[in-house]
Amino acid sequence: MPVSSNQFTVSPSSGVPIFRQLIDQVLAFIVAGKLKSGDMLPSTREMARSLEINTMTVSKAYSKLESEGVAQRVRGRGMQISTALTKGTLSKRKSEFQNQIEPALHRGRQLGLNDEQILSIIKKLLGGRKP
């Protein structure tokens, strides 16, 4: 196992919810390369035991990670870092995409296209690329 539960630390009275602290640490490990796609996260119970926190809190953190696509639940094995993972979190990737699309939108407005027309072009493009 690349990252064991005792490499995590939580500070319960910091004011930041414990599940957020866990998510941040998982992401930090990914950024630092300690966690790679396909790696298993420590089990909920192990995590809760070593950090002395409620299992529900750990589960909460893990489900958030799952919903953000960082990790996925593998039946019988636990949480695994997603294989499709590029880099950064969903929000980071979103903001990068936003940075790219912002000038294009600006140009469209200058060409006199209204919101509906811009959206139909984007939909068309997205439709053409549908897998």
Add this chain to the structure above:
Amino acid sequence: MIRKYILIAKVWAYRPMMWLLAIFTLLIFILFSAITHVSDIRRAFIPPYEYSLNGSIKLSRTSILSNGNEFREFAILNKVDPTIEGINLTPKQRFGRSDPFWSLKFPSVANQSNRNKLDNNFPNYEKALAISPSVRWIRFGKDQIQHVSIDTWSKLAKLETIIINDDQITQADIEKISEIRNLKMLVLESFDLSASLAPLSNLPKLNTLVLLGASSDIIEGSLFRPEILNQIHTLRNLQKLILMPQWDPTFSVFNENNTAHPGWPSNLKKNVREILPGHPTLTDLWIGLSEEERSFHDLKVVQDGMPNVKVRLAHYNEGGIFWASLGFMMTTILIFLCLHNVLSHFSTSYCRTIPNYRNPHLRFVFGFALFAILLSTIVIQLHESVAWLPALVASVFAVTLGTFCASFKLSSPLRAAFIYFFSMAFFALGPLLHPLLIQHFPAFAPVLDQFLAGYYSVLSMILTASFLIISLPTIYWRIHRLSNYDRILSETGLPPFITVKDGARQQEILKHKNKGNQRALVAWQLQLEELKLKSDSWIRSIRLDWMGEQMRPRLHWIGFLFIATAITFAVIHFSSPEQKWRIVPICTFAFGFMCLFNPFISSISRQDSLSTELLLPHSRDRFIIIRTLSLAEKFSLLLLGFFTYVTILNYILFQELNLKIIIRASVLFIPITMAGTGISLWALSVRNIFARGLLIGATVTTLIFTIWSSIDAQRINKRDMFDHIPEIEFGLLIYIVSYLVTGFLLWTGYQRLLICEFDRK
């Protein structure tokens, strides 16, 4: 699951207080053994004949003329109160130094002390006799009877009893006595009866003979020698015979040759067995036995020879009473410990959260109570003069008493502890109490002794049964209520009560919060909650109905009134013992009054709540039936107590208990219960002031009926007590009428409630 019980026992056994009290009990046990050992030697001196005479000697001071200041007055005024019934011509100290017994032993002391007294041969006594027509008894001193002329005898038409106290009774004395044709009872107090009793057979009415005296080998004229017994055998009308040798161990120094004189007390039993059987009229025989044979078992031989005669001990053994009070104290200690442990078990929240906690503990407590009864029974009957059954009665009674105190533990544990220690001290004082008992209830002590000796087995059984009937449910409910102690504590915010220190802490808190009353209220509320959980049954409904009255201050007030009455009369009683016969009907009346009026008054006070109570979810029929049953139950309990009281009283005073009395009591018991219930039912529905007056009249009539019946059962001369109440005979007709009338009252009361408009003002 024996393990549970073992562990509960462990919790009890490890308690330091248990050990302290065990050591204390052991010390008391040793102390009592020592005391009873001594007291067996200092055996009581007073003979039991006073009570066996059925009141022919009245100890009322106003009706006695004694050789003392009264005679001085008589000498000056030459006048006697015509109502005088008894004359005592001996010096006042009857069992003191003027006693012939005493003067024999210490002649110099006796002479010296006699010098200070009035002359025994006071010259005017015959004059006094001559002008006292209503005299019923006379007590003569030394040689006095010789001076009474036949003329004087003829003037004393009512004279029934003669008591002679003389160191030597001569043939001339006996001859003199045989002149009194109406004589019913003769008491000879002496140690030398050198005469024949044969002339007494001329007395047609003589039915009681008492021989009381010291006996010694140096005097040939023993009162108990075979010749005297032979002469007694020829007395035709004799029914009651009391043979009471006053035996003193120091006398044995006179017994130089080893062969005892035939009149020596140790031979008395043998003599009686040989001579007296076959007496045609004798019904009661009291025999005093020597020191070696002091137990009632020793009389069995005599009794077997005389199946038609009641044979009893003439003296009594204080040891039995001491020992019983020891048993009492032990039981009190055991029950105290038991309840203290129960409180500890049920005062923390663990009793609520641990599963199956309550029942094993309660069962253990019951087991312990039974153990206490058993242990105390065994200890009490260890004494040779106590039989099994009375020992059981005493133990069951003590346990019942103990659990009654348990209810105090709920509202005030410290007060309960106080009551406990007080009662322990009371029982510890048993030996000291005994002289007091003899002085003020001369009849009671020997009866108690004979009771303990196992004479009244029917009474013992009745008492055991009734105590058990009363005590078992009591023990059950009280301890059951104790098992809610934790809730009371948490509702009132008091800390748990495990050690004595905790109790003090509670009391400290209560002092500041004044929550004493609240604790009682909470206890009541919890009882209610518990009943609510029970499945719907008649018993539950009746208990609920009873609970409606538990918090009423009026009831406490009535209880207080009752106790106050009892105490007042007790005080009167002790301050003037000669009034003791009058105390019986007064106490009976007070008790009867409480029994009948208590439910009646509570019925009236419950009128206002009837309409709301009717709206509770039950049918009108059921509501009224429950009310009726609840009232009937209450009455029957109260009256059961009342009749037990009367029966015991009857026994104590007259040692009479036969099937007839019990049947009469129970036959009476039912209509009185019915009447009380009927009246209370009527009281529930009646609002009219006149109708209420009528009801009170009916209650008073029932009350008088009750009192009559009880007085009749006590065979007290009613004219002495209630001069204005005429005699009433209890025939079959009376019973039939009473059943019909009370049945009618009950039925109409019930019917009326069924159609009564409760909310009508």
Add this chain to the structure above:
Amino acid sequence: MNQPVIQCEGVRKKFGRTLVLNGVDLNIPRGSIVGLLGTNGCGKSTLIKCLLGLLKIDSGTATVCDEDPWDLSAETKNRLGYVPQEIKLYPWMRVSQVIDYTGAFYENWKADYCEMLLDKWELDGKKWIKSLSGGQLQRLGIILALGHKPSLLILDEPAASLDPIGRRSLLKSLLEKNAEEEQTVLFSTHITSDLERIASHVAFLDRGRVNFFGELEELKDQVGGNLEDLFLKMNSRSEG
């Protein structure tokens, strides 16, 4: 989550004229660790005592494992553990005797587990109860409540007289039980730091009512700040 273990609806409780609980509504889901928070004297202990049948609820309804708390069945009690605020035991007994005594009444008492806990919390079984310190007594009280592995554990200020090591150890074993056996825990305290780590839910009790009940992490996420801040906020809100 399935049927709640503890349900309260409009629970009211009066002591004399003082209204202590004024309509408490609370549903505690199975498997949760609920911290019952509130100022001193706000009725935390009263609520707990009402839930255990030590006190009578004046009005409203409450159920514990679907039973009326006033009359809990032996079956429910076998699954229930309770640590009172003040542990009161027979002072003349030894620690091991008290454990044996309590254990005798449970169907599924784990004597070896108690031994283990005694070892872990450095309690000597041979010691007399009267010689125990407050903290040791508290530990014993917790062992007595855990000995039968209850599925519902109710603790009334359990950590108040424990030292930090004992407190941490207690919290840890609560967490373990919760993780292994889906034990539900209700835990009253006014020390917020005890709850930060272990509570899944919190309930704020103020003036006889539950002001807030919900998941602790959600609350922190939405409102921000640690539990102490939240606690202060809750109380100032109700004051304002």
